Amino acid sequence: MIGVRAVADNRVRCPNLLAIGLLCPALLLILLAFLGPLAIDLATAVRDPQLSAALPESAALLRAWHGGGLPDEAVFASVAHELAASESAGNIGPLARRLEFERSGSGSLLLLTARAELVAPYAAAMAALDPRWANPTLWQRLRRDAGGVTPLYLLRVLDLDIGDAGSVVSAPPDRAIFRRLFARTFGIGLVVTVLCVMLGYPAAHALATLPPRWAAPGLAFVLVPLWISILVRGTAWFILLQRDGPVNAALLASGLVPQPLALLFTRFAIILAMVHALLPFMILPLVGAMRRIDPACLRAAASLGATGPQRFLRVYLPMTMPGTAAGMLIVFILSVGLYITPALVGGRRDQMASAFIAEYAKLDVNWGMAAALAIVLLVVAGLIVGLARMLLPRGATARQF
Amino acid sequence: MRAALRCYTALLLLLLVAPVLVVLPLSFSSGTLLALPVPGWSWRWYEDFFTGGPWMLATRNSFEVAAMTALLATPLGTAAAIGLRLGRFRGRAIVLALLTAPLAVPIVVTAVALYFAFARIGLNGTLAGLILAHTVLALPYVVLTVLAALRDFDPLLPRAAASLGAPAWFAFRAVTLPLIAPSVAASALFAFAISFDDLIVALFVAGPEQFTLPRRMLAGLRESLDPTLCAAAVLLTAVSLLLLGAARILRPRGLFITEIR
Incomplete structure (x- = not known):
């Protein structure tokens, strides 16, 4: 050799x-x-490109301005000219949406000003049109928006905001929905993960200790749903849980309930369908870890006088930890990123972060918010994967994951 | 105790599979509602599927994108796995972590990031963009599957072949490839299935012309709610089960999805 x-x-x-x-x-x-x-x-x-894109000259002037009191007439004139030009070119929309997102009403102020036929002196004309143009805080806000970079989106997804003085303040209550959104997303993810462990662990043990003749068909029942699209399984729950669906029909026929239950579009439906969708991802790594355990270890523990619960807690459970942790990690990461199941069977108030990301990116065309929400998901998922890697013996997650 | 545990497990496994079956009778319904019991039986929704333009377009897109994804991800991932096994340089753990990183990121984050990136280079609303995105999602599975097959592979074997005068490519084809071929084929099936089942990336990246079957089904669920989408679900499931059956015949080693036999 x-x-x-x-x-x-x-x-x-x-x-x-x-x-x-x-x-x-x-x-x-x-x-x-x-x-x-x-x-x-x-x-x-x-990124904060809208003001520089729609009003390039004014953005340069605003950046050069020292920021105290009101800017010069030249800045007013530039803003008035470029707004009118941008309006007639039809590209004022992104800037109006951007300003409206930052402060309700400022988008409409912009459009109003762009359509007004202003004449010099512009500072006086704009103040006469709307007194907000004579307010230094509006101009300071525009100066910040001309910078090209903004912390606004990252602050908003944490329910914070940029105050008039440029400092960080709490977001207005009607917009402070994101901490609750993330608490809901990660809370549902956690509940689903814990339920998957509790339901899956005993089943995985039974599957791992089945005689070989039964093991293959048993595992097929785990593999088949894993390969069936989550969309198809979500659709199935959507049909089953309807008001006049099979589940309600069965409950009524058995006399357990006097009238049909509202099952669909509830938190219960989300958790049920998500546990159903993700349980195979929990069971398979568990079975893998349990099969690697040498039964002699348990016999050795018994011969040394360990009782049943001791054998489980001190020997079996620690030895299955790599599989358990890998399964929990997979289930948690999949559940916080899941879009389809909550969208199909959840109510409007139960939507998770992924639905908001899709809505901001595709419907509202507010990419900053979609990106900032995705970053929070990414950071939390990264922290959890990192934590698991730190807590587990080296290679345990890599081998499973 | 053991009997009770087995009863519980049997019940749980039954509940894992049973709910999906509800789409089967609905797809053969003669009624227009997604409601059970069905008023009668008919093939009309399958007819609708196979004659409806949007559904056939989605089917064609799905197969095309999934096949291209498998064609791209399989050689890329196989080469990377062999490279990881053969290489003796430091930092291989980091390379493996990088190659499998898409598994550790919530898929909606990957999808929205690709949407922003594709917007800059005009790949949104193209099949090429969808194929590229699915290849990224499928790559970790290919790498892990082939790597597991290589775990017991002796790197001296191709070198022994080389010592006997075999050129590198011939040594690979005659020695390495036959040993890992079942896993490579299975990984191609994974790649196909991952692309075929994907909804969330298609939701961001695909336009109406690139709708895949899952994306088309979601549109059906939001708009018309007719049993055609149950027929689509049955056909989608049939393809998934065919892929699973083929993957199990190949009996690849490793990776939790098939490791357990």
């Missing part, structure tokens, strides 16, 4: 070079089509 190695080393001089060559295409794909987009997501959360 040593001879083979020596000769082979002569022929294949650089196995590392070959290995790196083989790795490069996949790494390039991850870099360009995964890490790159994540970086763009981070950038989108802090």
Whole structure:
């Protein structure tokens, strides 16, 4: 064997070079089509291009302005001209939406000003049109918005806001919905994860200790739902839980309830359908870990006098920890990113972070908010994966995950 | 005690599979509502599926995107797994973490990030964009599946072949590939299935012309709620089960999805 190695080393001089060559295409794909987009997501959360895009000259003037009191007539004139030009060019929409998002009413003020036919002196004309133009805080806000970078979106997803003085303040109550959204998202994720462990652990143990003849068909019942699309399984629950659906029909027929229950579009329906969707991801790593346990360990513990509960708590449970942790990690990460199940069977007030991300990105065209919400999910998921890696023995998650 | 545990497990496994069956009778319903019991039986919703333009377009898109994803992700992931196994450089753990990173990120985050990135280069609303996105999602599964097959693979084998005069490519084809072929084929099926089942990336990246079957089904659930979407669900499930059956015949080693046999 040593001879083979020596000769082979002569022929294949650089196995590392070959290995790196083989790795490069996949790494390039991850870099360009995964890490790159994540970086763009981070950038989108802090980018603030609308004012510079719609009013380039005014943005430059505002950036150069010292920021005290009211700006010069030149700034007023530039804003008035560029607003009118932007309005007639039809590209004022993004800026109006951007300002309206920051302060209710400022978008309409912008449109009103753009459509007014103003004449010099512009400072007086604009103040006469709407007294807010004579208010320094509006101009300071515009000066900040001209900067090209804003913490606004990241603050808003934490229920914070930029105050008139530019300091961080609490968001107005009607907009402070995001802490509750994340509490709901991660709370539902946690409940689903815990339910999956509690339901899956005993079943995984039974599956791991089945005689081989029964093990394959038993596991097929876990694999089949895993391969069936989550959308199909969500659709099934949508049909089952309807007011006149089979579940209510069965409950009525059995006399358990006097009238049909409102099951669909409830928190209960979300958790039921999510546990159903994600349970296979919990059971499979558990079965894998349980099968690796040598039964001799438990016999050894018994021979040393350990009682049943002791054998479970001190021997079996710690030995299944890698599988349990990997399963919990997978279920939690999948559940906080799940879109379809809550969208199908959840009520409007039970929607999770993914639904808000989709709505902001696709319907509201407020990319900053979509990106900022995604960052919170990413950071929390990263913290949880990191924590699991730290707490678990080396390689435990890598082997399973 | 053991009997009770087995009864519980049997009940749980039954509950895992049973709910899906509800779409089967509805897809053969003669009525127009998604309600049970069905008033009678008919093939009309399958007819609707196979003659309806949007559904057939979605089917074609789904197969095309999934096949291209498998064609791209399988060689990329297989090469990377072999590289990880052969290489003797430091930092291989980091490389593996990078290659499997899409598994550790909530999928909606990946989807929205790709949507922003694709918006800059005009890939939103194209099949190429959808294929690229699905390839990223499928790559970790291919890497892990092939890596598991290589766990017991002796890296001296291709080097022994080389010492006997085999060129590197021939050594790979004659020695390495036959040993890992079942896992490579299974990983191609995973890649196909991951693309075929994806909804969330399609939700962000695909326009109406690129609707895949799951995306089309979601549109059906939001708009018309007719049993055609149950017929689509049955057909989607049939494809999934065919893929699962094929993957199990191949009996690849490793990765939790099939590790347990």
